[in-house]
Amino acid sequence: MISSACRGSLKSLCSVQLRSNTRQHASLISCNNSPNVKRFSTAFSSQTDGEVLTVGGALSGEEPIHETGEWAGCKRSFMIPIRISVRGTDILLDPLYNKGTAFKTGERDRLRFRGMLPHRIMNIHLQKERFLQALRAEDSNIRKNVMLEDLHDRNETLYHRVLVDHIEEMAPYIYTPTVGQACMEFATRYRRPRGMYFTEEDRGHMAAMVYNWPHRDVHVICVTDGSRILGLGDLGANGMGIPIGKLALYCAAGGIAPHRVLPVVFDAGTNNEALLQDKYYLGVQRKRLKGAAYFRMMDEFMDAVRFRWPNVLVQFEDFSSEVAQTLLDRYRDDHLCFNDDIQGTGATTLAGVLGALRAKGEEVTSLGDQRIVIAGAGSAGIGIAQVLMQAMEEQGRTPEEAKNAFYILDQNGLLGTDRANDLNAEQRVFVRSADNNLSLMDVVKKYKPTILLGVTTVGGLFTGDLIREMHSSCERPIIFPLSNPTNKAECTAEQAYEWTNGQCIFASGSPFDTIEFEDGRVFYPSQCNNMYVFPGLGLGASVCGAQKVTDRMLYVAAETLANFVSKKDMEEGRLFPQLTRIREVSHRIAVAVVEEALREGLATKVKPADANDLDSFVGRKMYFPEYVPLVEKREISI
Numbered sequence: 001m002i003s004s005a006c007r008g009s010l011k012s013l014c015s016v017q018l019r020s021n022t023r024q025h026a027s028l029i030s031c032n033n034s035p036n037v038k039r040f041s042t043a044f045s046s047q048t049d050g051e052v053l054t055v056g057g058a059l060s061g062e063e064p065i066h067e068t069g070e071w072a073g074c075k076r077s078f079m080i081p082i083r084i085s086v087r088g089t090d091i092l093l094d095p096l097y098n099k100g101t102a103f104k105t106g107e108r109d110r111l112r113f114r115g116m117l118p119h120r121i122m123n124i125h126l127q128k129e130r131f132l133q134a135l136r137a138e139d140s141n142i143r144k145n146v147m148l149e150d151l152h153d154r155n156e157t158l159y160h161r162v163l164v165d166h167i168e169e170m171a172p173y174i175y176t177p178t179v180g181q182a183c184m185e186f187a188t189r190y191r192r193p194r195g196m197y198f199t200e201e202d203r204g205h206m207a208a209m210v211y212n213w214p215h216r217d218v219h220v221i222c223v224t225d226g227s228r229i230l231g232l233g234d235l236g237a238n239g240m241g242i243p244i245g246k247l248a249l250y251c252a253a254g255g256i257a258p259h260r261v262l263p264v265v266f267d268a269g270t271n272n273e274a275l276l277q278d279k280y281y282l283g284v285q286r287k288r289l290k291g292a293a294y295f296r297m298m299d300e301f302m303d304a305v306r307f308r309w310p311n312v313l314v315q316f317e318d319f320s321s322e323v324a325q326t327l328l329d330r331y332r333d334d335h336l337c338f339n340d341d342i343q344g345t346g347a348t349t350l351a352g353v354l355g356a357l358r359a360k361g362e363e364v365t366s367l368g369d370q371r372i373v374i375a376g377a378g379s380a381g382i383g384i385a386q387v388l389m390q391a392m393e394e395q396g397r398t399p400e401e402a403k404n405a406f407y408i409l410d411q412n413g414l415l416g417t418d419r420a421n422d423l424n425a426e427q428r429v430f431v432r433s434a435d436n437n438l439s440l441m442d443v444v445k446k447y448k449p450t451i452l453l454g455v456t457t458v459g460g461l462f463t464g465d466l467i468r469e470m471h472s473s474c475e476r477p478i479i480f481p482l483s484n485p486t487n488k489a490e491c492t493a494e495q496a497y498e499w500t501n502g503q504c505i506f507a508s509g510s511p512f513d514t515i516e517f518e519d520g521r522v523f524y525p526s527q528c529n530n531m532y533v534f535p536g537l538g539l540g541a542s543v544c545g546a547q548k549v550t551d552r553m554l555y556v557a558a559e560t561l562a563n564f565v566s567k568k569d570m571e572e573g574r575l576f577p578q579l580t581r582i583r584e585v586s587h588r589i590a591v592a593v594v595e596e597a598l599r600e601g602l603a604t605k606v607k608p609a610d611a612n613d614l615d616s617f618v619g620r621k622m623y624f625p626e627y628v629p630l631v632e633k634r635e636i637s638i
C-alpha cells in the first residue's frame, strides 16, 4: 500500500494532464482534494498483493489511459502501477496480471516477455469486442458459461470488464439459471482450480492451509457445503459454481477487487446417492457429517479464516435449512458473516414487495394490511417472513399484528400450532392457531391473499387454477415465484400474466424475457434475486470494517434498494432497478450499511473525515476492471 508521504510526493510528480481519450476509470490516487470529482474508483493497483510503485516517473513509455468525463477538472491524477513478484512469461499465465495482447511494447520489454506475443497491440475494448463476437455466436448457454469461465481463468480484468459493461446480458450465464447446470456438470467440466476446499481430513490443519491461498488481503469469502444448491438439492462439492458466481458478482456489481474474494466449498460429504456412486464425482464420497462433528469442523474453518484475515466477511450460501439458521446463530455475534439465502433474500424481497405496493398505487405502510402467503418454510421463506415482519414493526405495527399478516406453508401445508413441536424456533413464530396443514389452494380460497411468494423448489406449483382463484378476490395480485433455477420457478412470467389477464405484479428469482400480449401490451418481468443486495451489503460491511452484520443493516439495504427504483421503472412495471445500474445500487446500499454500522458503533475503519463524505469513501474503494501498468518488484533506490 502506498504511504501518505509517497502520496504527497506522487501528487506533485503527477501534476501533468495525462493523455486521455478512452471511457474508463483508471487507477488513481490523487483527486482526493479535487472538489470537482464526485466519485472515483480504485482500480486494481492500490489493492493488490503486488505493491504500488512509489515513483510515478518510472512509467516512461507507458500511456496511462483514463478519461476526462467523470474526472473532469481533476488535473492531478495518476495511474498507479503495481509491483509484482511474478516474472517473465509467468505473468502471461497469471489471470490477475495477464492482459494478453494488450501488453504494450514498453511493458513487454520491461517485464521480459518481448517476442512471446504477436506483434499487434490490442486495447481492452477491442479485446472485449472480439470476445463478445465469439460469445454471441454461441447458442448454448452452458457453452457461454464455459467461455466466460475460461476467460476468467486467463484474464480476470477482461472477464470483469465484460461483466461490468454487459451485466444484464452476462448475469444469466455466470449466475442463475446457467450456474445451476454448471454445478451439475462441475465434475465432468473441471479444468483448473479456483477457490479452496476444506474436508474433515483437514481437521487440525485449516489454520495452516489458509496460508496456501496466494492473496494476503481477502475481504469476502463465499462458502457453501453444497447441501441445497439453488432448487437442485444436494450437489456436494459440485456446488463450487455457486460461490464462484456469487463472488464474480461481488467484483463486477459490488466493486470488490478479484484478488480479495475467495470461493470455498466446505466439503462435509454428500447425501446425494447418484454422486456417492458417480466415478467422476470430485468431492468427499461419503455421507454427510452430522451434528457435533459437522459443527466442530465449521468452527475450525471459521476460526482459521479469521486468523489469517481478521476482518473477512463470510457469506453462507446454499446450506440446507437443517443447518443454515443454526450456523448463522452460532457465528453472527462474533464473526462478520451473514446468510444470503435467509437475510439477503429477505431484504431483496422486502424491496420488491414495497415496489409492488407502490406500483399498485398503495402506500408502502400498507404492508401490515396485506395477506401474505409464503409457500416454502425453509431458509428463504422464513428469512423473507422475518424481514417483512421487521419492516412492519418499523412501520409501527405490534409484533402480534405483524405476525397475523402471514400464512406460511411447507410441503405438509399451513404451519399450524398442532405441529409446532415438529417445527424449528423460527418457523414456530409464524404458526397459525387454526387450519393446521391446510393445502395451498385452500389457504388461497379461505384467506384471499394479496401477496403470494414461492420458495419451495417445486417448479409449476402455482397452477392456473390457483392463480385464477387468487385473482378472483384480488384485482392486482402480487406474485413472486422465487425458486431457482428457471425450471424450479413456481410459475413462469407468461403464465402469471396470462392467468391474471396481465393484472398481476410479478417478479421471479431467475430472469424471464419481456412478454408481449397479442393485444399489444408489453410486460417486463422483474427479477427478485438476492444479487441486488449481497454485493452492496458485503461492500459496505467490508469497507467500514463492521464487526458484525445486523438485522438493521439488512433493513436499510432493503430500504435503499426500494428507493432506488425510478418512476420510469415503475411505469414499466419494474420493481427493481435495471441490472445495468447494479454498481450504483451496490454503492448506495454500501453507503447505507456504513451509515448504519456507524450508528450502531460497529464500524472500525471509518475515519472522522471519511464519515463526512461516505459517498466518496465507498466510491473510492470500488474496484473497476482496467489494465494497470505492471513493474517487477525489486529493490530500487531513488
Ligand SMILES: NC(=O)c1ccc[n+]([C@@H]2O[C@H](COP(=O)([O-])OP(=O)(O)OC[C@H]3O[C@@H](n4cnc5c(N)ncnc54)[C@H](O)[C@@H]3O)[C@@H](O)[C@H]2O)c1
Pocket: 228, 229, 230, 231, 232, 320, 321, 340, 341, 345, 348, 375, 376, 377, 378, 379, 380, 381, 409, 410, 411, 412, 413, 440, 454, 455, 456, 457, 458, 461, 482, 483, 484, 485, 488, 508, 509, 510, 528, 529, 530, 531
Ligand atoms: N430469488 C432469490 O433470491 C432466492 C433466494 C434464496 C432462495 N431462493 C430459492 O428458493 C428455493 C428455496 O430455498 P430454501 O433455501 O428456502 O430451500 P429449503 O429447502 O430450505 O426450503 C424449501 C421449503 O419448501 C417447502 N416445500 C416443498 N414442497 C412444497 C410444497 N409443495 N408446498 C409448500 N411448501 C413446499 C419445504 O417443506 C421447505 O420448507 C430454492 O429454489 C432457491 O433457489 C431464491
Ligand SMILES: O=C(O)C[C@H](O)C(=O)O
Pocket: 175, 176, 229, 230, 231, 318, 340, 341, 483, 484, 509, 529, 530, 531
Ligand atoms: O443463487 C441465486 O440465484 C439466488 C439464491 O441465492 C438461491 O439460492 O437461489
Ligand SMILES: [Mg+2]
Pocket: 230, 317, 318, 340, 341
Ligand atoms: Mg443461494
